[in-house]
Amino acid sequence: MSCSAELLDSDWEKLQIDKCEGNNADKPVEKLHCAALDGRLSILQQFFKDTYDNNPDFIVSVPGRVNLIGEHVDYSGYGVIPMAVEQRVLIALRANGSEITTLVNMEKKYEKAEIDSTFRASTKPLWYHYFQCGIQGALEYSEAMKYKGMDVAVWGNIPPNAGLSSSSALVSAAAICMFLMNEPTVPLPGRKELADLCAKAERLIGTQGGGMDQAIAFLATEGYAKHIEFDPLRCVDVQLPKNAVFVVAHSMVEKNKAASNVFNTRVEECRLAAKCIAAQKRLSWQKVRTLSDVQKMLECNPQKMASLVGDILSDQGYSRDQIASFLGISSKELEEVYMSHGTKDVEEFYLKNRARHVYQEVARVYKFKNCCETLPEKDGILVLGKLLTESHESLKNLFECSDPALDELVDISRSHTLGARMVGAGWGGCIVALTTADKVDQYKEDLKRNYYSSKGVGDAEFGNFVFVTRPGSGAQIHVLNPEKLFGKDSGEGESKNV
The missing domain is CATH 3.30.230.10 (Ribosomal Protein S5; domain 2)
Incomplete structure (x- = not known):
């Protein structure tokens, strides 16, 4: 089975974890x-x-x-x-x-x-x-x-x-x-x-x-x-491919997710999307808290759920009144019972793209694992790089949590890596890039020349922002x-x- 192909239902079951x-x-x-x-x-x-x-x-x-x-x-x-x-x-x-x-x-x-x-x-x-x-x-x-x-x-x-x-x-x-x-x-x-x-x-x-x-x-x-x-x-x-090298590069843009509501807004959008999908499918949406909950109720794999989202939800942002109408309740009940206090000032919630990202990203997780377990290293590492690239595009365009600095680092990385993406909550922070040992030095030199030198980072400080890492x-x-x-x-x- 190719990791780049759609996973069958039997494959999803095989890749689930029963225990630690x-x-x-x-x-x-x-x-x-x-x-x-x-x-x-x-x-x-x-x-x-x-x-x-x-x-x-x-x-x-x-x-x-x-x-x-x-x-x-x-x-x-x-x-x-x-x-x-x-x-x-x-x-x-x-x-x-x-x-x-x-x-x-x-x-x-x-x-x-x-x-x-x-x-x-x-x-x-x-x-x-x-x-x-x-x-x-x-x-x-x-x-x-x-x-x-x-x-x-x-x-x-x-x-x-x-x-x-x-x-x-x-x-x-x-x-x-x-x-x-x-x-x-x-x-x-x-x-x-x-x-x-x-x-x-x-x-x-x-x-x-x-x-x-x-x-x-x-x-x-x-x-x-x-x-x-x-x-x-x-x-x-x-077990990662033995020829895989992961390089972390800091954008020098910092955002404390606890000091703003952007992270909690994404959490809320995912929860509301799950409830709206469940309501449209005439499920007990009040019991649904996560996108995983509704997927299990519908007994669909994540790839099918990503397709289903497009049939149910709109690209446009939803107001509280629109979400309440979708669920058949009052706006007051929505806010007091089903929403968190941390998003009270948010006016619009983008449900479709957030849910699409989650379901597609989950599919990438299982493909990543399957590649590591089944493909020869020379083939697997190429697919892993492609999955990282796809992940970044989704985080940038669907989840909208990237940052111009992160996007610039990913663009610079294309010449010397197999794939790169932002990591963490986003809106700043780091990228992780997948490459091979023979490309690391040139990749780091490109980052230094095309990104960090313009930001006043010298040779002595460069290692604080760009480093090779291995599983610890x-x-x-x-x-x-x-x-x-x-x-x-x-x-x-x-x-x-x-």
Whole structure:
């Protein structure tokens, strides 16, 4: 079967995931021997000691991620194929015996903060608010969980607001910190449970995202991408072609999705589209929340759903009154019962194109996975590149979440890559490009000459904006004071792979 051909119904069934495989997702935390700290871990340890005049007990390490295919589909109930990147958020911590947690960041642009157990959402969240979200998520895990103050030092090399999940990494790391403060009374949950917990916790910041970022942060396997599906969370490793090289390039345009309503508007448009499709098909639309829900009710594959959307919905934007009429309810009921507060100022909702993107993107996810599993590498890598290109065009034209800078980077990439697309929520951030090892150097030179030089980026800073990445590992805990966790006779430090 060709990956570029339409998948048959039997193929869709074969590509579904039954459970989490190959990652011990539900098992207790694995404890591994750890060598002495070096590199960034050692630097952070010294920074902590200089700041607090004491050594940390733990360093928590959580990766960022790049989503290879499946953008803006997780909150519609669909699967994605991300991989963890080598860039990570590191948090050094030590219990301080008080009710206050002190946070300092090695990046001086982030202000020092002192927080307690209370959390109030902000329309313009600051960096430490994400840490608070993780704490709140951990505290809600069990009545036995108690807030305990910490001294904390943070250092991340995941570019912020770049679509590489720096905020989710911070939320996830913070949750682990609070669990460490409560051991052994409350044991640290397994990876899968932590991923679900942290996905819910990040929504406290105000964004209605899915669970992709947290899932890959905890479930990543070094050397593999991951096909992740939701409700319930399940996953399987995806072996990428050995000749595939992924390059990430930052547009230098940043947008915090929690500080505006554009992201939540897309979430709302997808939900409303699902309800309207269900209503037109005389289904119980009140029970429908996602595009995945209505697809399951109609028992159609995503390719057929993409075609069906064109027969039901209009290209034009829908007002609240028009959507309410479509559903047979009043505008007041629509707003009060079925819409989120975060989109109250949005006047028009573009349902058809948002739904078309989601269903077509889901088809690309399954084709991507199928190519990795069935095609020879020399053929598969070509199709994977084509799928990335198609994804960007859809995000640009149907989902309308790209940016001129991202489009320019994708255009520059055409000469030396097999395909490229924006990653993350959009409206700025990064692209990911698929190429081969022999093309990387020339590709980076083209980016430097045709994009970054005009923006004042010199050779010394270039590596901060463009880098080759490979599939990394999931969250880790480095135990620097074994007495805190393993007893006085534990010997050398240990590392726990969460």
